[in-house]
Amino acid sequence: MASAAEQLAANINFGAFAKATELKKRLWFTLGAMIVYRLGTYIPLPGIDPRILEDVFSQHGGGILGMFDMFAGGALRRMTIFALNIMPYISASIIIQLLTATSPTLEALKKEGESGRKKLNQYTRYLTVLLASVQAFGLSVGLEGMTGSMGSAVIHPGFFFRITTVITLVGATLFLMWLGEQVTARGVGNGISLIIFAGIVAQLPQAMASTLELGRTGALSTAFIIFLLAMSVGVVFFIVYMERAQRRLIVQYPKRQVGNRMFGGESSHLPLKLNTSGVIPPIFASSLLLLPLTAVGFSGGQGPEWLQTISQLIAHGSILYMVGYAGLIVFFCFFYTAIVFNPVETADNLKKYGGFIPGIRPGKNTADYLDFVLTRLTVVGAAYLAAVCLLPEFLIAQHAVPFYFGGTSLLIVVSVTMDTVAQIHSHLLAHQYEGLIKKSKLRGRKG
Numbered sequence: 001m002a003s004a005a006e007q008l009a010a011n012i013n014f015g016a017f018a019k020a021t022e023l024k025k026r027l028w029f030t031l032g033a034m035i036v037y038r039l040g041t042y043i044p045l046p047g048i049d050p051r052i053l054e055d056v057f058s059q060h061g062g063g064i065l066g067m068f069d070m071f072a073g074g075a076l077r078r079m080t081i082f083a084l085n086i087m088p089y090i091s092a093s094i095i096i097q098l099l100t101a102t103s104p105t106l107e108a109l110k111k112e113g114e115s116g117r118k119k120l121n122q123y124t125r126y127l128t129v130l131l132a133s134v135q136a137f138g139l140s141v142g143l144e145g146m147t148g149s150m151g152s153a154v155i156h157p158g159f160f161f162r163i164t165t166v167i168t169l170v171g172a173t174l175f176l177m178w179l180g181e182q183v184t185a186r187g188v189g190n191g192i193s194l195i196i197f198a199g200i201v202a203q204l205p206q207a208m209a210s211t212l213e214l215g216r217t218g219a220l221s222t223a224f225i226i227f228l229l230a231m232s233v234g235v236v237f238f239i240v241y242m243e244r245a246q247r248r249l250i251v252q253y254p255k256r257q258v259g260n261r262m263f264g265g266e267s268s269h270l271p272l273k274l275n276t277s278g279v280i281p282p283i284f285a286s287s288l289l290l291l292p293l294t295a296v297g298f299s300g301g302q303g304p305e306w307l308q309t310i311s312q313l314i315a316h317g318s319i320l321y322m323v324g325y326a327g328l329i330v331f332f333c334f335f336y337t338a339i340v341f342n343p344v345e346t347a348d349n350l351k352k353y354g355g356f357i358p359g360i361r362p363g364k365n366t367a368d369y370l371d372f373v374l375t376r377l378t379v380v381g382a383a384y385l386a387a388v389c390l391l392p393e394f395l396i397a398q399h400a401v402p403f404y405f406g407g408t409s410l411l412i413v414v415s416v417t418m419d420t421v422a423q424i425h426s427h428l429l430a431h432q433y434e435g436l437i438k439k440s441k442l443r444g445r446k447g
Helices: 002-019 021-040 050-060 064-071 087-102 104-110 114-145 159-186 191-217 222-244 280-298 305-313 319-340 343-352 364-399 407-446
Strands: 246-252 255-258 261-264 267-273
Touching: 021 159, 021 191, 021 407, 087 104, 087 114, 087 159, 087 280, 087 319, 104 114, 114 159, 159 191, 191 222, 191 407, 222 364, 222 407, 246 364, 267 364, 280 319, 280 364, 280 407, 319 364, 343 364, 364 407
Parallel strands: none
Antiparallel strands: 246 267, 255 261
16 A cells, blocks of 8 residues: 555656656756766866876875865866866855854845845855965966976976966866856756766766776775775765754744634744754865865975975874864854854744744743754764764775765765755645646636
8 A cells, every 4th residue: 555655656756747847947957067067077278298197196196186086076187177176166155154254244244135145155256266266376386396207297387388277277167166056046956066966976986996996906805895885885874864864843833813713823843954064064174174285285295394294294094184174074064054044033033923932932042942952963963974074084094995985975975966856856846836726726717
């Protein structure tokens, strides 16, 4: 009986999907945008010798460069126009959000509504150009210093190579930023997250092949490969379970009499997710770590002594790197949760509409209670994110497993998939409601 009901529901959803032309247009637009992005990751920068670059990456790509290449979808290893990926925009978003929490002027802009949000987005774009220019210039200088066994990675180093590299990389980053915004507005899901998601997923088959190759050569045992795959599946299930976990606070609405009839008196719930910040903390933490470490990685051991010391201290898999990564994840969990959920504002809205939490007085007491519950949920959520992102990193650092099996990449893939599927379901539900409304109007006219 239950299986028949599930099959019927699946048929209804499929039928709704077949009729939802708007949703299909959004899905095709999203797919087209991701194809454009992936094509861009294969367009090389001018003036680069790819053979020497591959030789350099084979020597130094296992550390921070390999992690940066994971977020870039392989574009950094191939040194293509999308080598910087969307990371400058993410770094700019972090800085603007930090300033919004500390600057009264920016905080006032945030409260202005749509006009203030547009101004903040414009500031983010300006800062993206600045950060991308600095990173692109550093990348061009680093490329000129890269030498493999067959010579220099840059065919004709000099001012012309640097300026063309900066213009190309900054323009490509701004194009990705625009593409992500278009996907968010005209497609399905968050465009920026989908760009990172597409880069990681595209490299998973290659990562699987390289892992099996390590097993074939004897670098990794068969038992460890099986354990790694089982661990990845277990991490995926754990992520899905924790991302769906929430604390439901009962909200009661009082009864009121209008004429001879009684209204209200019903109760609902206020859902508080265990992980309110989602996938943002690992992405923000990774981008902040990658921002200063990119230059260190590109020195290739040829820089000054202090630079080599820093490179050793914060190398991927080191204790300092792990502590810094965990600390940034915890910080951004609390920071981003404070941005997206305001207990005082929520308590005021409940009081405004007559709602209250049983046993808690409306107003300040409700705000304090919401803050109390949310803080403890965020502690658990931050611990969960830190554990998911760090535990596989130890195995990766010790056994040279590809980064794509790490907790950060799995968290991004699973979370973005769940978010995109949820948006698809919401579009289908909205389409079904529209159909019901049209049918009721037609019946009303016939009647």
